[in-house]
Amino acid sequence: MNYHQYMPIDVINGPGTRATLFVSGCEHQCRGCYNQSTWNPCHGHEFDLQMQQQVINDLKDQRIKRRGLSLSGGDPLYPGNLACILALVKRVKAECPDKDIWLWTGYLLSELSIVQRAIVDYVDVLVDGKFEQDKADPSLVFRGSSNQVIHNLAQKR
Ligand code: SF4
Numbered sequence: 001m002n003y004h005q006y007m008p009i010d011v012i013n014g015p016g017t018r019a020t021l022f023v024s025g026c027e028h029q030c031r032g033c034y035n036q037s038t039w040n041p042c043h044g045h046e047f048d049l050q051m052q053q054q055v056i057n058d059l060k061d062q063r064i065k066r067r068g069l070s071l072s073g074g075d076p077l078y079p080g081n082l083a084c085i086l087a088l089v090k091r092v093k094a095e096c097p098d099k100d101i102w103l104w105t106g107y108l109l110s111e112l113s114i115v116q117r118a119i120v121d122y123v124d125v126l127v128d129g130k131f132e133q134d135k136a137d138p139s140l141v142f143r144g145s146s147n148q149v150i151h152n153l154a155q156k157r
Pocket residue numbers: 026027028029030032033034035036038073074075105106130131
């Protein structure tokens with residue numbers, strides 16, 4: 001898996017202070033996509049074990065406490081990203097159990113494959129649905145268009 005950008009400290013993408021990873025790879029081709037460069041799974045940099053360790057270190061950092069990890073893109077549930085994202089969310093929940101995981105995807109929760117669902121099992125909050133330009137609303141919090149839904153999965157478990 002490649003990633004577009006990693007923000008070790010982020011207060012925009014999700015609640016509280018977070019670490020945020022924007023992955024490469026997306027097949028949704030939403031009209032008005034804010035970053036088409038992320039569609040190409042080869043874009044950006046390789047998310048290697050060193051980067052995985054960096055995320056864990058940042059979540060464990062006691063000087064600047066992060067509430068959790070945000071996974072966006074691109075699409076973290078893009079088929080080519082699944083193995084790497086599954087390994088990451090498993091590790092976060094095993095080593096940083098007090099941190100929440102938010103994940104943004106263009107796929108619908110109701111239509112996820114078995115492998116995508118295996119990842120979502122570790123996710124606290126899933127924001128699903130493509131970006132729809134005619135439903136875009138800058139006043140929305142944590143989503144770009146009104147068709148997208150914030151699913152608080154942790155609350156339902
Ligand atoms: S899901 Fe996100 S990254 Fe993918 S095309 Fe839509 S807006 Fe762009």
